[in-house]
Amino acid sequence: MAALVMLTGWVLGCGIVEWCLLTLAIAVVFATEMLNTAIEHLARAVTEKRNPFIADALDIASAAVLLASLGAAVVGSLVLGNRFGLLLGWW
DSSP, X not given: OHHHHHHHHXXXXXXXXXXXXXXXXXXXXXXXXXXXXXHHHHHHHHOSSOOHHHHHHHHHHHHHHHHHHHHHHHHHHHHHHHHHHHHXXXX
């Protein structure tokens, strides 16, 4: 998806601020995904037994990835939607 967003931004001729917003949104999603993976590996290293506290931590980390992804989707929709609207002369 990140590559598709970058390609679309290039085709639509995004400006520097728009590139910064798109790049930041992508970086936030990648960073939260990496933190989620790190927490999953740490949880497996601590214990193999079912632990409700570890399960909650894993759920919260997964929710953080979902929230970052939704935020990035909103940013991408606003930036690319605006560029698309300008290209079609809607505004």
